[in-house]
Amino acid sequence: MTEKTSFVEGLTKRHLIELDACTRCSECLKWCPVQEVTGNRGISPPEKIRMYRDLINNTEGLKARLFGPRKVNRELLEEFAKAVFECTTCGACGESCEVGIFSQRLWPFLRKKMVDMGLGPLGPQANLPKVIERTGNPYDKPAEERYRPWFPQEVKVAGRAEIGYYAGCTGAYESQAMVRGDVLALGAIGEPFTMLPPEEEVCCGFPLFITGQHDRLEDLTRRLVDAYRIKGVKLLISSCPCCVNIMARDWPLFYGQELPFKIRHITQFVADAIKDGKFHFKEGLKEKLIYHDPCYLSRGVGVTEEPRSVLKSIPGVELIEFDRSGLDSRCCGAGGAARKVFHDNAIAMGRLTIDEAVGKGADRLVLSCPACYSKVNEAMEGYDKQIRIVDIMELIAELISGD
Amino acid sequence: MIDQSREVFNDIPSLVRTIFYIAAAISIIVFFTGSWLRISTWFKGGDDPNDPVPKKSTLGLARISLLYIFSRDCLFAKRVVERSKLRAVMLLFVYWGFIVLFIGTIIVAIDYDMGADILKGGVYLYYSLVLDISGGFFIIGLLFFILRRYIFSRGAVVSAWDDAAVLILMLIIAVSGFCIEGIRLARFNPPSMDWSPVGAAFSVVIKAWIPDDGILLSLYRIFWVFHAATALFFIAFLPFSKQFHMFAAQITTLEAGMRKSKLMELVHD
Numbered sequence: 001m002t003e004k005t006s007f008v009e010g011l012t013k014r015h016l017i018e019l020d021a022c023t024r025c026s027e028c029l030k031w032c033p034v035q036e037v038t039g040n041r042g043i044s045p046p047e048k049i050r051m052y053r054d055l056i057n058n059t060e061g062l063k064a065r066l067f068g069p070r071k072v073n074r075e076l077l078e079e080f081a082k083a084v085f086e087c088t089t090c091g092a093c094g095e096s097c098e099v100g101i102f103s104q105r106l107w108p109f110l111r112k113k114m115v116d117m118g119l120g121p122l123g124p125q126a127n128l129p130k131v132i133e134r135t136g137n138p139y140d141k142p143a144e145e146r147y148r149p150w151f152p153q154e155v156k157v158a159g160r161a162e163i164g165y166y167a168g169c170t171g172a173y174e175s176q177a178m179v180r181g182d183v184l185a186l187g188a189i190g191e192p193f194t195m196l197p198p199e200e201e202v203c204c205g206f207p208l209f210i211t212g213q214h215d216r217l218e219d220l221t222r223r224l225v226d227a228y229r230i231k232g233v234k235l236l237i238s239s240c241p242c243c244v245n246i247m248a249r250d251w252p253l254f255y256g257q258e259l260p261f262k263i264r265h266i267t268q269f270v271a272d273a274i275k276d277g278k279f280h281f282k283e284g285l286k287e288k289l290i291y292h293d294p295c296y297l298s299r300g301v302g303v304t305e306e307p308r309s310v311l312k313s314i315p316g317v318e319l320i321e322f323d324r325s326g327l328d329s330r331c332c333g334a335g336g337a338a339r340k341v342f343h344d345n346a347i348a349m350g351r352l353t354i355d356e357a358v359g360k361g362a363d364r365l366v367l368s369c370p371a372c373y374s375k376v377n378e379a380m381e382g383y384d385k386q387i388r389i390v391d392i393m394e395l396i397a398e399l400i401s402g403d
Numbered sequence: 404m405i406d407q408s409r410e411v412f413n414d415i416p417s418l419v420r421t422i423f424y425i426a427a428a429i430s431i432i433v434f435f436t437g438s439w440l441r442i443s444t445w446f447k448g449g450d451d452p453n454d455p456v457p458k459k460s461t462l463g464l465a466r467i468s469l470l471y472i473f474s475r476d477c478l479f480a481k482r483v484v485e486r487s488k489l490r491a492v493m494l495l496f497v498y499w500g501f502i503v504l505f506i507g508t509i510i511v512a513i514d515y516d517m518g519a520d521i522l523k524g525g526v527y528l529y530y531s532l533v534l535d536i537s538g539g540f541f542i543i544g545l546l547f548f549i550l551r552r553y554i555f556s557r558g559a560v561v562s563a564w565d566d567a568a569v570l571i572l573m574l575i576i577a578v579s580g581f582c583i584e585g586i587r588l589a590r591f592n593p594p595s596m597d598w599s600p601v602g603a604a605f606s607v608v609i610k611a612w613i614p615d616d617g618i619l620l621s622l623y624r625i626f627w628v629f630h631a632a633t634a635l636f637f638i639a640f641l642p643f644s645k646q647f648h649m650f651a652a653q654i655t656t657l658e659a660g661m662r663k664s665k666l667m668e669l670v671h672d
Contacts, residue, residue, distance in 0.1 A: 008444060008447045008448065009447070010449070011448045011449070012448045012449050012450060012451040013445050013446065013448035013449070013450065014448070014451065014655075014658065015448060016444060016445045016447070016448040017445050017651050017654050017655060018651075018655050020441060020445070020647055020648060020650075020651035021648050021651035021652040021654070021655040021656075022645070022648065023645070023648045023652065024560070024561055024562060024563065024566055024645065025483075025490075025560075026556075026559060026560040026561050027486055027487075029559060029560075029561065030559070041558065041561050044561050046561040047561055050561075050563055050645075056444065060440065060444045060447075061440070062436075062437065062440060062643065065440065096486060097482070097659075098480075098482045098483045098486060099482065099648065099651075099652035099655045099656050099659075100482055100652075100655045100656045100657075100658060100659025100660070100662070101655055101659075102655075102658075102659070102662060244670060248669040248670050249453055249669055252452075253451075253452065253453075262670075262672070263669070263670055264670055265670060268670065268671075301666060301669050301670045302663070302666040302667045302669070302670070302671065303670060
């Protein structure tokens, strides 16, 4: 770390304006899940912004411009790095921000700055680039196991088709009931769809992006986009909100041009199919369901209505809401690749979601994200409150196949 | 109609006036230098095609940050209204109070320094009423935010030293302004008193406590210098404090509104 270290380089104009815009009104504290479970104001969004502004002043402030850059306060820098990596990047602070700071985008770029300075990533996050390079996924699992354990053999995959399906690593290796449901639903809708061979369906890049390790992102994006392009894909579907997010928002930047296909979350595709009469539920479900909005699906790409419309179309279902829902939803603790480093925080957040779902008398807690699915299930282990957890696509599969 | 006009430097010695103009010039230079430092730092950032903030030159961004103060989202504190109506009303007291008092100061400069001679008769009375009431609301808003941040927050509000500095500075400027007005009204009891209800309330208290005109004149001069000094210091301090959010937040607030539709385009077009 030298005195010439730039805290501005690599950020966008908007990031820099946002750092100046924070009024420290502290509305975000009420919505931040990390604040909710730790109460540590030192790592709160306004404090992180204040700390980073202080770092910027080292090189851009009046004294620095007149007398040269000041020596960086190493302690402040380390404190900031820990705070920004402890965040789940759920973006609730940004949604509640009274001056509209888009924090779900700001934090990942500030993480990247910390990585560039050798202060991140933390713990197992540091292995991600090597593991992804070796196996194509962040879980260090062999490619041949990507589809085999869960893929329903009765569903046919086309060699080429306008619809492409991307299972995603977390779904394929950790939330297999969800991706099985995806494929069963696609099969039931009946439109031909294609998939990449398991060794070609590599990581979308989100774990690298969110941990500030951007080096391999262009390569991963290019491999995936070109592979789907060759298969004639015009619409790429995934059930993982993080994958959908990076595909829709960042792939065009890494690819260097507009993508040759559109991106949709699977619930959007199913909701459209129901509306168009291509898909309907034969069986009903006499249950009270509560739906949890994943951060990167709701605040990330604005998909809040479609999952609800799918659930409401199941005969007999009573859909209830969390106090914080839609764009204001509470993070379940799985976000931002913080769950494996700040495990206790993540479990505590997951349990807040469970508490509310149980308190509202729901029969089942419905999720639509593989990371949420994995983390909330983990949070329930050994917990005195219990509720049945189901992914929305797993539920659909139950109703299709009678499982 | 009452025949009154705006008094600017009455009872202020000419040396003090000269010092005031020099200090004002320095304060404005410092303000623009500091603002330029911050805005030029924004311009060191790259472009993200997904950002609704358009690619702009440094001057372009500076212009946007000033113009957006008057955007609908900012003028009516749209995002604050969504979270807390009370806080929104109080913010609007401060926001509008600040804007009206600032415009009022510009009008004085046009009237006095540029010799426009517009603040007289009916125009002056309405001017006086609007500024007086705005100042009152400004103080109410500031007191609310001071109490919220430091008395009733129970740890729920994160603060740094400049939060207190800007709030207290603005309160001192507003209250000392009313003290000057109150002393003037207490000394001369002008017929336009009813057009300055808050100033008149100050004058009643001042008159009850200090009936001696000589002391009032001295106090008037002290408060005048104090008011001018704190106001000029605030102007110079603004770009070096968190209060610079009053320019940056215009852009982020407006951009947040545009972002909603941009967000939907990503997977809904």
